[in-house]
Amino acid sequence: MEIKVFKFGGASVNSAEGVKNVVTILGKYPGNHIVVVVSAMAKTTNALEELLSCYLSGNTAAAEKQFHRIKEFHFTTVDTLFHEKDHPVFKDLEQQFMKLKGIIRPRKKISSVNNVYNSEYDRVVSFGEVFSSLIMDHYLVSCGIGSKLFDASKLILTDTAHRDAKVDWPETSARIRNVMMCYFGENGRRRKVAVVQGFIGGDPSGATTTLGREGSDYSAAIFAYALGTKEVTIWKDVPGVMNADPKWFGNARKLDSLSYREAIELAYFGASVIHPKTIKPLENANITLKVKSFLRPELPGTSVKNIKRWKVPFPIYIRKQNQVLISLSPRDFSFILEENLSDIFNILARHHIRVNVMQNSAISFSFCVDEDPALENGCLAALQEDYLVRFNKGLDLFTIRHYNQQAIDKTVKGRKVLLEQKTRNTVHLVLR
Ligand code: ASP
Numbered sequence: 001m002e003i004k005v006f007k008f009g010g011a012s013v014n015s016a017e018g019v020k021n022v023v024t025i026l027g028k029y030p031g032n033h034i035v036v037v038v039s040a041m042a043k044t045t046n047a048l049e050e051l052l053s054c055y056l057s058g059n060t061a062a063a064e065k066q067f068h069r070i071k072e073f074h075f076t077t078v079d080t081l082f083h084e085k086d087h088p089v090f091k092d093l094e095q096q097f098m099k100l101k102g103i104i105r106p107r108k109k110i111s112s113v114n115n116v117y118n119s120e121y122d123r124v125v126s127f128g129e130v131f132s133s134l135i136m137d138h139y140l141v142s143c144g145i146g147s148k149l150f151d152a153s154k155l156i157l158t159d160t161a162h163r164d165a166k167v168d169w170p171e172t173s174a175r176i177r178n179v180m181m182c183y184f185g186e187n188g189r190r191r192k193v194a195v196v197q198g199f200i201g202g203d204p205s206g207a208t209t210t211l212g213r214e215g216s217d218y219s220a221a222i223f224a225y226a227l228g229t230k231e232v233t234i235w236k237d238v239p240g241v242m243n244a245d246p247k248w249f250g251n252a253r254k255l256d257s258l259s260y261r262e263a264i265e266l267a268y269f270g271a272s273v274i275h276p277k278t279i280k281p282l283e284n285a286n287i288t289l290k291v292k293s294f295l296r297p298e299l300p301g302t303s304v305k306n307i308k309r310w311k312v313p314f315p316i317y318i319r320k321q322n323q324v325l326i327s328l329s330p331r332d333f334s335f336i337l338e339e340n341l342s343d344i345f346n347i348l349a350r351h352h353i354r355v356n357v358m359q360n361s362a363i364s365f366s367f368c369v370d371e372d373p374a375l376e377n378g379c380l381a382a383l384q385e386d387y388l389v390r391f392n393k394g395l396d397l398f399t400i401r402h403y404n405q406q407a408i409d410k411t412v413k414g415r416k417v418l419l420e421q422k423t424r425n426t427v428h429l430v431l432r
Pocket residue numbers: 009010039040045046128198199212213214215216217
């Protein structure tokens with residue numbers, strides 16, 4: 001029986017209805033074994049980040065409140081899904097909440113840039129996926145589906161770079177293959193489902209790590225790669241990959257297909273529909289990525305695959321909000337030279353600041369970055385030692401792939417352009 005990998009994101013499992021809808025979708029694939037990679041329900045990851053910041057800053061009352069808010073949301077969901085009140089899901093979920101409760105207590109102040117903080121982050125924030133996968137597995141079983149819950153922290157081996165852990169591919173592939181092939185191969189012809197958390201890995205000491213925000217897509221790609229599947233499907237609240245975010249673009253249109261190369265470019269420039277690390281392993285193993293609507297599963301969605309000459313149907317717009325445009329000029333009015341650039345990039349790398357677009361002139365270097373607390377926490381000060389620093393906040397960065405003048409005009413619409421940069425296929429516009 002062919003194995004498929006399905007990833008259900010937070011929006012697809014944001015309520016009891018969402019969890020039920022997964023069963024409807026699985027019902028359309030009775031002839032396949034399926035690995036269900038699940039994200040935290042709704043905005044639980046953000047809620048857990050808030051919980052972490054409450055108790056680390058010593059605000060115990062706020063932490064308690066936030067803990068109960070998260071707990072209530074999950075128990076309301078299971079109350080709706082399970083009618084027998086002695087169903088084991090209640091006990092299992094309670095146990096996980098007890099574990100979380102044991103972790104969240106006031107600590108000595110932990111600086112938000114070191115690995116102690118990052119490992120604490122992973123310990124706490126990974127609970128979102130632990131809760132959702134546990135609920136999903138129990139619910140599938142209660143619907144008569146042959147489902148088993150797997151622990152991603154034991155399957156995906158990573159290094160110890162918490163919050164952005166790197167995957168040990170050979171070991172991870174071997175573990176996934178051993179454990180899952182064995183499960184799917186057991187007693188014959190019945191279709192089976194394996195439920196596993198997205199976003200989570202484990203380091204060699206067994207500590208939980210995470211793969212970066214929105215990393216569940218990447219997890220799905222890892223499972224697909226390890227199992228050698230033909231495709232992986234990401235179920236989303238949009239009909240597929242759109243040429244712009246429908247939330248701000250009136251006339252967004254769906255792309256029927258995309259080359260891997262184009263998908264990588266889009267993800268790199270900030271299109272939120274696919275996690276940037278997802279595509280490469282799929283491309284390496286020639287696995288098709290399907291992006292489909294969980295509300296209209298019968299529609300074809302978008303296929304990302306190996307297309308030699310992908311034909312561009314229309315311009316593609318990517319918007320990044322909350323941008324800061326920073327301009328640096330050497331304090332001694334000298335030219336900007338290679339040494340300056342390497343200094344500047346060293347400082348940015350030390351503070352984990354990623355440059356979204358950059359441009360230089362003889363005596364100044366301008367670049368655009370996401371607004372980030374690290375800027376005020378030392379990064380700007382370090383730059384100010386040698387440079388005169390000017391910056392504008394609250395800007396929009398638009399990237400238009402395969403642009404034309406009409407697409408640019410439509411985007412600018414009378415706003416002030418602070419930076420414009422064109423290459424053959426791409427234009428960047430920083431707008432106030
Ligand atoms: N729950 C994680 C996040 O929201 C991972 C994911 O959804 O992909 O970042």
